[in-house]
């Protein structure tokens with residue numbers, strides 16, 4: 001493997017650890033998620049490529065934690081942003097842009113009557129929960145136990161291993177059910193009569209599509225028990241379709257929560273839903289009013305302009321189709337390479353083509369952080385950066401081809417580890433660790 005120099009990245013990473021807890025402003029971006037001393041600190045991106053502080057260029061996957069579907073520095077979106085910069089960004093009254101963005105959003109999401117914008121996805125998911133609690137007068141939230149993340153706020157973080165600082169009283173209000181298992185939802189309603197305010201889930205994930213009748217069954221159960229159905233469209237929005245998973249599967253939730261790809265990297269999120277609920281946060285209600293998504297930066301012009309640029313790109317082109325075609329080509333190539341290397345039981349590209357992940361199992365076919373780290377180490381050494389194969393519409397055939405060359409080279413090394421039953425002598429540093437763990441790793445970061 002050609003040696004790749006990470007010396008400037010490593011110097012910057014050390015400094016980041018001194019100034020920023022965890023050495024990154026998002027845990028999923030942390031150096032502990034990458035092989036030791038091989039965590040590039042980035043300076044620039046263009047299309048599907050990124051460049052680091054040492055001048056290395058990588059084909060990137062993951063795309064800003066799935067926030068970028070059109071590619072880095074996508075010019076038509078930047079043009080929309082540039083066009084508003086000279087007019088001021090934040091005022092004491094709403095702008096016309098706020099209306100334009102609301103109209104554009106609601107034209108994409110057929111089941112929603114109203115929308116309110118925020119900055120992070122968690123703004124929207126937490127607002128959805130508050131609205132559901134206010135609308136139903138109930139305190140419990142039922143979340144899908146098989147899905148990894150819904151919010152940075154206490155109601156969700158209380159349910160992960162890294163939950164220091166969150167009172168037991170808050171944790172007890174979050175209960176869970178299983179994906180594609182209506183009985184587990186029935187069971188929750190039976191065990192907690194008149195207490196479940198909402199059923200909260202991603203309608204689909206990269207790995208799990210709804211079985212026939214599951215989403216319809218949830219809709220029915222929620223209606224029957226007076227709970228709200230809430231879809232988290234953070235990942236599915238603009239990746240499954242511009243109208244999210246609800247447009248693909250044809251089941252309308254009461255509320256839905258959006259973020260990530262809405263701004264192609266610019267920070268914008270949205271809570272959308274049925275008028276009867278959304279108006280509880282408005283001025284046209286006789287009910288007790290809900291404090292709904294009201295932030296200083298919520299309606300600033302830059303992100304709304306970026307969102308309108310994204311909507312235009314989805315109207316005029318077919319980014320989802322492009323992602324699906326490139327993702328299919330990539331998955332087929334990875335899986336063929338794995339078969340050729342004799343490791344197809346260990347390494348596979350799986351999931352929806354626009355949102356691929358890869359498996360990295362050990363010789364006993366158990367998921368392995370050490371084997372994962374070895375794969376990441378080899379891929380980085382061959383010019384590919386990614387904790388997944390989540391693609392963008394900017395990934396060209398050439399990007400995919402370069403990735404497949406890296407995969408073939410990496411799997412030759414992976415095969416040696418499988419044959420040896422261990423990464424010893426092949427993995428150069430410590431293995432990666434889950435981002436949301438309760439203890440810091442007892443080793444140098």
Ligand SMILES: Cc1ncc(COP(=O)(O)O)c(C=O)c1O
Pocket residue numbers: 065119120121122123125149150151152202232234235259260
């Ligand atoms: C499915 C899902 N919901 C909600 C969130 C929270 O979004 P944010 O990090 O923008 O607050 C995430 C973040 O990764 C997510 O993946």
